[in-house]
Amino acid sequence: DVPEATIHRLPLYLEKLKLLQAIGVEDVSSRQLAESLDIKASQLRHDFHYFGGFSRPGRPYQVEKLVPALEQIIGIDEPVPTIIVGAGHLGQALANYQNLGLQGFPLHGIFDVNPRLIGLEIRGQAIRDLADMPDIVKRDHILMGIITVPAANAQQVADRMVEAGIVGIFNFAPTDLKVPEGVVVRNERMAVGIMALSFKVKCILES
Amino acid sequence: DVPEATIHRLPLYLEKLKLLQAIGVEDVSSRQLAESLDIKASQLRHDFHYFGGFSRPGRPYQVEKLVPALEQIIGIDEPVPTIIVGAGHLGQALANYQNLGLQGFPLHGIFDVNPRLIGLEIRGQAIRDLADMPDIVKRDHILMGIITVPAANAQQVADRMVEAGIVGIFNFAPTDLKVPEGVVVRNERMAVGIMALSFKVKCILES
Numbered sequence A, B: 001d002v003p004e005a006t007i008h009r010l011p012l013y014l015e016k017l018k019l020l021q022a023i024g025v026e027d028v029s030s031r032q033l034a035e036s037l038d039i040k041a042s043q044l045r046h047d048f049h050y051f052g053g054f055s056r057p058g059r060p061y062q063v064e065k066l067v068p069a070l071e072q073i074i075g076i077d078e079p080v081p082t083i084i085v086g087a088g089h090l091g092q093a094l095a096n097y098q099n100l101g102l103q104g105f106p107l108h109g110i111f112d113v114n115p116r117l118i119g120l121e122i123r124g125q126a127i128r129d130l131a132d133m134p135d136i137v138k139r140d141h142i143l144m145g146i147i148t149v150p151a152a153n154a155q156q157v158a159d160r161m162v163e164a165g166i167v168g169i170f171n172f173a174p175t176d177l178k179v180p181e182g183v184v185v186r187n188e189r190m191a192v193g194i195m196a197l198s199f200k201v202k203c204i205l206e207s
């Protein structure tokens, strides 16, 4: 079992390696890569150990090889089509966010129940009625869903997503979702991020 | 120095303890608290060790004492007034998010440069012109700022925040900000969260 903290660092390694690839860097040592992310080289090697290490001890990593290897491990070696349910402020902000598609999660639909929103276009995607969601999920074999509805409606939306075939739910609503075995939920709490920042601000003020 | 992963778990401990407090639980063991968060009890004790441990070995934690202790460590024993710069989709979603205030970060202003947005109200807060931001930051001694502008404008906004007295920046724009010594930036990348989810979905599909 791979620890949560290791899973969290994989996208950060990938993001840095892609930057190196874009500027033509061919090799990178564990120390260089780790220092660019403000972590210890031993932590990086320990993380990579879960996936076979990627290079012989003492030899640098080949960027051309490491990028596709990490993409495969994360599961974005092929695009992962995604839907959003809830086309309010946050849903529209995510639909509008170009990086989501660039990072491997092309948006295949954004759904809502408010008739005044149906048909509105965000970067070329028209908001559709929630009733159309199951057909789209089945048609395009969609496995990932993002929930940006009010907390009171989130469980019901999760149930409909799971019924349609979704196995990974990215939940922004401040409520814990119950899902069956074989479905994963990730709660995105911006409050966790801002509290971590608050801790660091306090450290600065006290030093 | 407290590790990043430990800092990240503090808000999660606090969130769980507040739930226990709300249902009248007085004592909780490290095992119970850890299991409710799906982590090892030894990891929790190791985290608390950085802050003095909070209880004698083998004795449970007192919820009434632990909640204020963690609030103080995180820096939310008193409200931390915050501003948002960028009142587009994401900025409005954050201004609309009631939990931010409940978690200890009351919103003291949301700013933009688009004249069509100035004056629009979100949950009682009127969007103001960016030109008014420095006065508000100085008047209310605001230390935290959230950036939800396009990547191209983010550095310029960060500079103005720092000039006005902000020391903690929560950055949503997909770009790295340069800030002077004594200022902390936290980049919130939803893409990291969704990739971590993708990894787990892949594990499920392969098992």
Ligand SMILES: NC(=O)c1ccc[n+]([C@@H]2O[C@H](COP(=O)([O-])OP(=O)(O)OC[C@H]3O[C@@H](n4cnc5c(N)ncnc54)[C@H](O)[C@@H]3O)[C@@H](O)[C@H]2O)c1
Residues within 6 Å of the ligand: A085, A086, A087, A088, A089, A090, A091, A111, A112, A113, A114, A117, A130, A148, A149, A150, A151, A153, A156, A157, A171, A172, A173, A174, A188, A189, A190, A191, B092, B093, B094, B096, B097, B098
């Ligand atoms: N995790 C975080 O840190 C964070 C930050 C901001 C907002 N939020 C949360 O994200 C959610 C969305 O916030 P917002 O500001 O966009 O709210 P909003 O009210 O602007 O949008 C919610 C949308 O959901 C739609 N909706 C309601 N019930 C639905 C259903 N059953 N099926 C489909 N659509 C439905 C509504 O019609 C509306 O368009 C809220 O739960 C909010 O608390 C979380």
Ligand SMILES: NC(=O)c1ccc[n+]([C@@H]2O[C@H](COP(=O)([O-])OP(=O)(O)OC[C@H]3O[C@@H](n4cnc5c(N)ncnc54)[C@H](O)[C@@H]3O)[C@@H](O)[C@H]2O)c1
Residues within 6 Å of the ligand: A092, A093, A094, A096, A097, A098, B085, B086, B087, B088, B089, B090, B091, B111, B112, B113, B114, B117, B130, B148, B149, B150, B151, B153, B156, B157, B171, B172, B173, B174, B188, B189, B190, B191
């Ligand atoms: N981190 C993530 O995962 C994530 C997710 C969604 C969006 N985003 C990012 O968040 C940002 C906002 O996204 P959005 O969908 O709300 O965009 P948006 O275009 O709807 O809103 C941007 C707002 O910023 C304002 N603005 C531009 N320059 C400004 C300046 N110098 N000072 C003050 N205001 C200024 C604009 O007038 C506009 O209202 C973008 O950078 C986007 O890439 C990040």
